[in-house]
Amino acid sequence: MSSLLQRISRAFLHTVFPPKCLICGDYYDSRQTHAGLDASYPFSDLTELYFCEPCRKDLTPIVPPFCSRCGLPFVSREGDNHTCSECLLEKKYFRRARAFGVYDGSLMESIHMLKYRKKSSLARPLSALARETFFQFWDVGGIDLLISVPLHVKRLRVRGFNQAYLLIRSWAKKDGITLDGLTLCRSRWTEPQTTLSRPERRKNIKDAFSLRHSEKIRGRKILLVDDVYTTGATVNECARVLMKAGAEFVDVLTLARAV
Ligand SMILES: [Zn+2]
Numbered sequence: 001m002s003s004l005l006q007r008i009s010r011a012f013l014h015t016v017f018p019p020k021c022l023i024c025g026d027y028y029d030s031r032q033t034h035a036g037l038d039a040s041y042p043f044s045d046l047t048e049l050y051f052c053e054p055c056r057k058d059l060t061p062i063v064p065p066f067c068s069r070c071g072l073p074f075v076s077r078e079g080d081n082h083t084c085s086e087c088l089l090e091k092k093y094f095r096r097a098r099a100f101g102v103y104d105g106s107l108m109e110s111i112h113m114l115k116y117r118k119k120s121s122l123a124r125p126l127s128a129l130a131r132e133t134f135f136q137f138w139d140v141g142g143i144d145l146l147i148s149v150p151l152h153v154k155r156l157r158v159r160g161f162n163q164a165y166l167l168i169r170s171w172a173k174k175d176g177i178t179l180d181g182l183t184l185c186r187s188r189w190t191e192p193q194t195t196l197s198r199p200e201r202r203k204n205i206k207d208a209f210s211l212r213h214s215e216k217i218r219g220r221k222i223l224l225v226d227d228v229y230t231t232g233a234t235v236n237e238c239a240r241v242l243m244k245a246g247a248e249f250v251d252v253l254t255l256a257r258a259v
């Protein structure tokens with residue numbers, strides 16, 4: 001009953017005060033957003049309160065087939081998941097990496113707005129997408145610790161928050177998973193990776209992370225969380241440090257995946 005009342009009052013409110021899309025800033029009618037989207041679209045309920053229909057259509061959730069290791073979606077939409085050539089050549093310290101969507105369009109835009117323009121209202125829908133992705137690939141019993149990829153204290157001071165931590169803070173505890181934002185730290189300053197090639201990224205990030213209490217890691221099933229997986233150099237380096245400290249395994253969850 002209360003949910004029906006909530007729906008009615010929400011519909012009324014949205015008629016008088018239509019929601020404003022957090023990405024493009026347009027006012028939109030959230031009651032119509034279902035009509036324009038494919039019924040199979042899996043994340044409709046989560047985003048309709050925050051994003052207009054064109055922006056929601058511009059999200060590209062990652063669907064099989066993708067690399068069973070790094071999660072890279074394959075160009076061919078036929079066949080089963082298998083290991084990509086990159087994962088066959090390069091050592092990966094994590095067990096598997098999964099992401100909500102492709103790093104382009106409105107997903108890229110919303111991550112940039114959160115990170116660089118500090119639009120904190122985006123933390124809510126984006127962390128809801130991260131949570132949804134978590135339950136798509138893992139369950140609470142399968143993970144002991146959620147660890148966000150840390151920022152160097154200098155960058156944290158400038159930005160004011162860690163976007164990876166924001167993606168899990170609101171739900172980890174509620175869902176019964178321990179969130180650890182302190183044990184893994186970024187002890188060495190690194191230049192931004194964005195303009196670097198794949199080998200340069202690997203070199204740039206090497207030995208950038210350390211552990212405050214390595215005994216907290218031993219024997220634990222760890223899920224490492226970040227906003228974007230680009231070449232995987234950052235999460236792979238974190239995973240190397242965690243595995244060296246005796247983690248049972250390290251898996252990776254990111255909101256977006258560059259393709
Ligand atoms: Zn929009």
Ligand SMILES: [Zn+2]
Nearest residue numbers: 067070084087
């Ligand atoms: Zn791969």
